Amino acid sequence: xxxxxxxxxxxxxxxxxxxxxxxxxxxxxxxxxxxxxxxxxxxxxxxxxxxxxxxxxxxxxxxxxxxxxxxxxxxxxxxxxxxxxxxxxxxxxxxxxxxxxxxxxxxxxxxxxxxxxxxxxxxxxxxxxxxxxxxxxxxxxxxxxxxxxxxxxxxxxxxxxxxxxxxxxxxxxxxxxxxxxxxxxxxxxxxxxxxxxxxxxxxxxxxxxxxxxxxxxxxxxxxxxxxxxxxxxxxxxxxxxxxxxxxxxxxxxxxxxxxxxxxxxxxxxxxxxxxxxxxxxxxxxxxxxxxxxxxxxxxxxxxxxxxxxxxxxxxxxxxxxxxxxxxxxxxxxxxxxxxxxxxxxxxxxxxxxxxxxxxxxxxxxxxxxxxxxxxxxxxxxxxxxxxxxxxxxxxxxxxxxxxxxxxxxxxxxxxxxxxxxxxxxxxxxxxxxxxxxxxxxxxxxxxxxxxxxxxxxxxxxxxxxxxxxxxxxxxxxxxxxxxxxxxxxxxxxxxxxxxxxxxxxxxxxxxxxxxxxxxxxxxxxxxxxxxxxxxxxxxxxxxxxxxxxxxxxxxxxxxxxxxxxxxxxxxxxxxxxxxxxxxxxxxxxxxxxxxxxxxxxxxxxxxxxxxxxxxxxxxxxxxxxxxxxxxxxxxxxxxxxxxxxxxxxxxxxxxxxxxxxxxxxxxxxxxxxxxxxxxxxxxxxxxxxxxxxxxxxxxxxxxxxxxxxxxxxxxxxxxxxxxxxxxxxxxxxxxxxxxxxxxxxxxxxxxxxxxxxxxxxxxxxxxxxxxxxxxxxxxxxxxxxxxxxxxxxxxxxxxxxxxxxxxxxxxxxxxxxxxxxxxxxxxxxxxxxxxxxxxxxxxxxxxxxxxxxxxxxxxxx
Numbered sequence: 001x002x003x004x005x006x007x008x009x010x011x012x013x014x015x016x017x018x019x020x021x022x023x024x025x026x027x028x029x030x031x032x033x034x035x036x037x038x039x040x041x042x043x044x045x046x047x048x049x050x051x052x053x054x055x056x057x058x059x060x061x062x063x064x065x066x067x068x069x070x071x072x073x074x075x076x077x078x079x080x081x082x083x084x085x086x087x088x089x090x091x092x093x094x095x096x097x098x099x100x101x102x103x104x105x106x107x108x109x110x111x112x113x114x115x116x117x118x119x120x121x122x123x124x125x126x127x128x129x130x131x132x133x134x135x136x137x138x139x140x141x142x143x144x145x146x147x148x149x150x151x152x153x154x155x156x157x158x159x160x161x162x163x164x165x166x167x168x169x170x171x172x173x174x175x176x177x178x179x180x181x182x183x184x185x186x187x188x189x190x191x192x193x194x195x196x197x198x199x200x201x202x203x204x205x206x207x208x209x210x211x212x213x214x215x216x217x218x219x220x221x222x223x224x225x226x227x228x229x230x231x232x233x234x235x236x237x238x239x240x241x242x243x244x245x246x247x248x249x250x251x252x253x254x255x256x257x258x259x260x261x262x263x264x265x266x267x268x269x270x271x272x273x274x275x276x277x278x279x280x281x282x283x284x285x286x287x288x289x290x291x292x293x294x295x296x297x298x299x300x301x302x303x304x305x306x307x308x309x310x311x312x313x314x315x316x317x318x319x320x321x322x323x324x325x326x327x328x329x330x331x332x333x334x335x336x337x338x339x340x341x342x343x344x345x346x347x348x349x350x351x352x353x354x355x356x357x358x359x360x361x362x363x364x365x366x367x368x369x370x371x372x373x374x375x376x377x378x379x380x381x382x383x384x385x386x387x388x389x390x391x392x393x394x395x396x397x398x399x400x401x402x403x404x405x406x407x408x409x410x411x412x413x414x415x416x417x418x419x420x421x422x423x424x425x426x427x428x429x430x431x432x433x434x435x436x437x438x439x440x441x442x443x444x445x446x447x448x449x450x451x452x453x454x455x456x457x458x459x460x461x462x463x464x465x466x467x468x469x470x471x472x473x474x475x476x477x478x479x480x481x482x483x484x485x486x487x488x489x490x491x492x493x494x495x496x497x498x499x500x501x502x503x504x505x506x507x508x509x510x511x512x513x514x515x516x517x518x519x520x521x522x523x524x525x526x527x528x529x530x531x532x533x534x535x536x537x538x539x540x541x542x543x544x545x546x547x548x549x550x551x552x553x554x555x556x557x558x559x560x561x562x563x564x565x566x567x568x569x570x571x572x573x574x575x576x577x578x579x580x581x582x583x584x585x586x587x588x589x590x591x592x593x594x595x596x597x598x599x600x601x602x603x604x605x606x607x608x609x610x611x612x613x614x615x616x617x618x619x620x621x622x623x624x625x626x627x628x629x630x631x632x633x634x635x636x637x638x639x640x641x642x643x644x645x646x647x648x649x650x651x652x653x654x655x656x657x658x659x660x661x662x663x664x665x666x667x668x669x670x671x672x673x674x675x676x677x678x679x680x681x682x683x684x685x686x687x688x689x690x691x692x693x694x695x696x697x698x699x700x701x702x703x704x705x706x707x708x709x710x711x712x713x714x715x716x717x718x719x720x721x722x723x724x725x726x727x728x729x730x731x732x733x734x735x736x737x738x739x740x741x742x743x744x745x746x747x748x749x750x751x752x753x754x755x756x757x758x759x760x761x762x763x764x765x766x767x768x769x770x771x772x773x774x775x776x777x778x779x780x781x782x783x784x785x786x787x788x789x790x791x792x793x794x795x796x797x798x799x800x801x802x803x804x805x806x807x808x809x810x811x812x813x814x815x816x817x818x819x820x821x822x823x824x825x826x827x828x829x830x831x832x833x834x835x836x837x838x839x840x841x842x843x844x845x846x847x848x849x850x851x852x853x854x855x856x857x858x859x860x861x
Contacts, residue, residue, distance in 0.1 A: 003439045005170040006412040007163075009033060009371065012142060015162050020138045022046040023155075025146035025406075029369035049151040053131035054124045061123040062088055063348040065114075068121050071327065073113045077340045081347055083114035090393045091125050095149045103392050128154060143409075146368070146402055165405075170412055175380070175452040177423045184420045185213045187455070188376050189221055197223050197358040201372035203410065205383040206363040214361065214378070224358025231350035236316050239264035240308050241342065247297040247304075248335040252550045253278045256505065264312050265289065274505035280547035301337070302329045322350055368406040375414035380421050380447075384433040407435045423448045427843040475829045478822060480612050480619040483661040489821060490658040492844035493828065497835035498851035508548035512561075513636050515541045515593060516685070517623060520568050520634055521607040522594040524577060524624070529598055531569060538562040540597065563692045564636070567685045571699055577606035579628040613668045616815055617822045622665060630679045631665055639684040642706045642804040651817045654841040657848060660814070666708045667811050678708040712809045717798055718750045730797045737790030740781045749773045759803060761796050770795050 007015075009029075013036040016022045024030045024046055033046035044052060062084060069080045090100040097119045101107045119126070131154045133139060139159040141147070178184045192200050204210040218225045231237060242261045246253055255262075256274030267285050278286065292311055296304045305320050323329045326344065331337055362370050364377075364384045384407070388399040411417070422430045429446040436450075437443055444450040481489070489496040519537060523530060530537055538561035542554060549557060595602040602608075606626070612619040624632040640648075648655040649663045662680040669678050682704045688697035709716045716722060723746050726738040738746070753769040764770050774791040781787050828835050837844060837855055846852060 002441050003170040003172055003411070004165040004408055005168040006165055006409050009036065012162065012164065016046070016140045016142065018138075019140040019160070021052075021133065022140045022142060023049055023052070023147075023151075024142045026368050027051065028367065028371055029142070032369065032371040035371075049147065049154055050124050050128060053128040053154060055127075059124065060349060060351070061125060063350075065118050065121060065123060066344075066348060067325065069114050069117050072117050075110050075113060077343055079110050080114060081343075083108075083111045084118065086111065086391070087115055087118055088125060089389060089391065091129075092148045092150050093393045093395075095153045096129065097126070099393065125150065132156075143405070145405060164409060170408075172411065172451075173417050173419060175419045175421050175447045175450060177421055177447055177452050177454045179456075180422065181209055181213055183455075184378055184422070185210070185217050187418075187420055188214065188378070189217050189223075191374070191376075192218075192221075192223055192359060194223050194358075196374075197225065199373045201360040201362055201370040201375045201414065202378060203362045203364050203367065203370060203375060203413075204378040205365065205381075208379055208383050210378045211361070218359060224355060226354070226356060226358060226360045231318070231322070231352050232345050234318075235260070236264060236312070236314060237319050239312070240305070240316055240319055241345070243293070243308050243311075244296065244301075244304060244333060244338045244341070247293050247333060248338065251277065255281065262289075264314075266312075271503045272506040275507050276547040277549075296333055299333060300330050301333055304333050318352070364410065368409045370410070370413040372413070373415045375417050377411065377417065377419045378421075380419055380433050382431045382433060385435065404435050404438060407433070408439065421447045421452075423452075423454075475826070475831070477826050478829065479614060480617050481818060481822060481825075482618075482620050483659075483664045486660050486664065486818070486821065487658045487848075488850070489825065489839075490654050490660075490841070491839045491848055492837055492855070493825075493835040493839065494837040494855055495844065495849045495851050496825075497828075498854045502851055502854065504850055506548075508545050509636065511545050511548065512541065515544060516564060516568070516636055517608075517634055518593045518595075519565060520572070520623065521592055521602055521604070522598070522600075523569060523572055524607050525602045525604045526598070526600050527569070527572065529600060530594075531573075534565045534569060535562060537565055537594070541565075544593075560686065560689060563689055564686050567688065567692070567697075567699070567702065568634070568683075571683065571685070571702070574699065575626070577604075577624060577626050579606075579625070611668055613671060616667060616671065617818050618664055618668055620661075620665060620668070626681065629673060629676055630681060631669060632681045632683055633661065633665075635682050635684045636686050637684070639687040639702070640682065640704055642704055643800075645682070645704065645706050646803055646806065649814075651813055654839065656841060656845045658839075658841075662706050663806060663811065663814050664818075666706075666806060667814055670708065670710070670811060675710045677710060679705050680708070681705045706805060708806045708811065710808055713802055713807045714750070714755055716807055717755065717801065718747060722798070722801065723747075726794050726797060731790075731793040733786045733790035734793035734797060735790075737777055737781055737787045738794065741777060742780075745776060745780050746773075749776050755798070759799070761799050764795050764799055765792055 009032045013033055016033065017036075021043075022030075022033060022045060024033065025048065027048055030046040030048055030051070037045055065084045065088065066081055069075060069084055070077055073080065075083070086106055087097065087100050090103075090106075091097050094100075094102075098115050100111060101115060128150055133154055133156045135156055135158075137156065139156055140162050141155065141159055142162045143164045144152075144161045176187070178187060188202060202214055204214065215225070215229075232241075239261045242258060246258055246261065249257070254274065255269055255276055255278055258278065259269075259274065262269065265285075267283075267289065269281070269283075273281060278290070289311065292307045296307055299307075301323050302320070305316060305323070309315055320329065323341075326341070328337060328341060360370060360372055364379075365386050386403045388394055388396045388403070411419075421432075423446055424430060432444065432447055432450075440450070442450070448454075485496065485499075488499055519530075519541075538558055541561045542558050545557065546554065590608070592602045592608075607624055609622045609625055610620075611622070622631050623634050626632040645659070645662055648657045648659045662682075666678055666680050670676070684702045684704065687702045688699075691697035691701070711719075720743055723738070723743045726746070727735055728739075729735075730738075749769070749772050753772045755769050756764060756767045758764055758767070770791075773795065774788060777791050778784075778787055827833065849855065
């Protein structure tokens with residue numbers, strides 16, 4: 001099957017011009033045909049069956065029927081909506097109002113009550129059922145297959161059908177592939193101007209992200225368009241609904257939950273408060289809001305409107321009128337009443353006055369004809385596929401054929417058609433609309449497999465926007481990167497960019513982590529001041545974190561804090577810091593909550609030591625210099641193994657969870673203590689939380705240590721220390737084998753064969769080095785099965801050493817990596833190129849993207 005060519009409006013008019021009446025499947029086609037009339041015509045010429053029968057502009061009869069049913073029956077609103085939807089849909093497909101009662105599973109008491117109500121209501125469907133066309137009227141029916149059973153019921157005995165398609169095929173234009181929805185919208189705005197807006201249509205899936213993007217772009221460019229915001233798109237109406245909902249949200253309502261409402265109320269709160277409970281914010285305007293909210297809970301909807309208008313100094317007359325229509329105005333603002341109101345607004349479109357000029361925005365799932373010279377089709381993905389209702393009165397095959405014919409007509413509107421699509425979104429191929437499989441001679445799974453043209457994004461120049469003041473100053477160079485900045489930058493440079501511009505809300509785990517760190521720092525300086533009052537400290541932490549918590553969580557959090565504090569104190573008592581601390585001057589010590597709380601200074605040389613290494617371009621703060629060769633970092637999260645720590649600090653390619661903390665701090669520390677073996681320990685002080693509750697738990701279970709060896713990996717594995725490990729601390733067959741050999745035999749293999757650069761044990765075993773080691777040990781110890789197995793165990797042991805530790809060549813490579821990233825970052829800061837969404841490892845791991853709302857789905861550059 002191929003895409004059939006649709007007849008032009010001019011050709012259809014020529015076929016239909018001699019008929020008294022022309023019935024068409026949709027109103028835009030009727031309007032287009034009527035505009036071709038070249039002589040006076042008595043009565044309607046081209047018209048839809050519904051418009052013909054109703055003799056009026058079509059109304060949303062589902063909403064009118066619902067309002068009548070809930071007014072005249074005792075049906076629950078959701079039950080009424082379900083019944084109304086089934087009745088009207090079955091009426092459309094079967095031709096009578098009570099046809100739904102022929103199906104036992106739908107012939108319920110509620111449905112019968114709704115049928116009795118709707119059958120007496122003056123709806124378009126009722127008028128269509130009762131309407132007949134005079135027998136002496138000559139009638140042409142364009143696209144007969146598109147008509148429903150109810151629409152066909154008005155046809156006279158004699159009528160002519162007109163096929164909207166020719167026998168020729170349609171040579172569709174190529175798909176134009178852009179890399180993001182924003183790029184697609186920019187492409188549209190490059191063409192549309194206020195002067196040509198009346199000649200342009202945009203066809204899109206109204207439920208997709210394209211709809212709000214196009215509308216906001218047109219509004220920003222001051223280009224008129226058909227439609228505009230609906231009833232619930234009005235910011236005042238959304239805020240009022242949120243105001244009603246907040247009255248029943250309880251004590252745990254968060255600032256972020258009501259931020260749009262606060263915008264309407266003129267209440268300004270920093271984003272750092274978003275995760276806090278509203279009731280814990282001490283501000284006079286918040287107190288005023290809470291008083292009004294509490295009054296609303298015990299009042300009527302009418303009083304709630306008054307309260308909202310008083311708070312916002314605005315009016316919402318349309319909302320008040322709709323509440324009156326629903327019969328809710330004098331009802332109490334109960335939670336169930338608010339639920340019903342919200343359900344109604346989500347289910348039905350409340351009519352509002354809309355603009356009727358400019359760019360025509362057409363829904364791909366409802367339109368078939370768009371009478372504009374230039375038509376843009378956005379997306380054309382699986383969202384364009386209509387799903388047939390799963391009801392026994394719907395013939396799914398016939399419905400599919402109707403939909404696919406409508407799709408064919410839709411694709412051919414206008415003189416010029418532009419199919420603007422994405423080939424991938426978020427690294428995943430975009431699935432084209434299902435109908436293409438049936439319409440195109442050659443199947444394709446993605447748009448780039450079909451006739452297509454890739455386009456780079458063209459950025460629009462606009463006269464409006466933010467005011468700009470040119471500054472003749474160079475971009476400030478980034479001279480040093482912290483571990484958190486480097487992690488973010490490697491995952492997604494765009495996220496790093498936004499992290500410099502956008503504040504994020506404070507959260508409970510951030511606040512908890514900071515307080516635990518402050519306690520640990522304070523404990524090193526003043527252990528005797530708090531050792532016997534850890535329960536008091538836990539209560540203080542709870543007071544600080546309480547605004548972020550639900551009331552039901554407070555007791556469990558208090559237990560968590562007690563155990564975490566005791567674990568930290570126990571560790572520091574058993575393992576006090578040694579040596580003189582960090583050599584770098586202390587220039588970054590921040591305020592300590594507990595130093596202020598207990599009015600005691602924190603001045604230990606081992607804790608919270610800031611460094612900025614200009615030579616390496618690195619900076620950071622070390623929680624605890626535990627000893628001359630050991631650094632320690634406190635962690636409240638889940639424990640990671642040494643293998644995981646090393647894995648996620650990989651450079652080529654980077655991990656999907658980049659974390660360079662240990663590697664970065666060890667790189668700095670080795671500049672202070674060169675040629676020394678160094679250790680970095682993560683102290684996960686909550687790791688044994690469950691075990692401590694049950695009376696178990698050991699400090700060693702909280703520690704993860706990675707070691708830096710001041711030699712290359714090959715040099716280290718050639719050492720006598722590693723050979724001793726193979727003889728004494730490895731697997732059984734390995735120790736048995738190597739205990740019968742000598743260091744000279746082992747070293748001889750390493751001197752003559754290079755260890756391959758692999759992290760895969762099978763590759764290492766099968767490598768030239770692996771075979772050479774096995775052959776040499778077999779020759780030295782004997783051709784025994786345990787010797788061959790022991791060599792495999794030895795090779796796996798060597799690989800474990802590589803995957804759980806750092807070596808001089810690893811840190812050298814990291815230092816070069818940082819220099820490259822810093823140079824790249826500064827080039828982007830100068831404006832040489834954009835900050836891309838994709839990091840070095842490809843698409844970012846969005847679990848670790850902090851500014852997700854600022855990055856468009858599927859954007860890569």
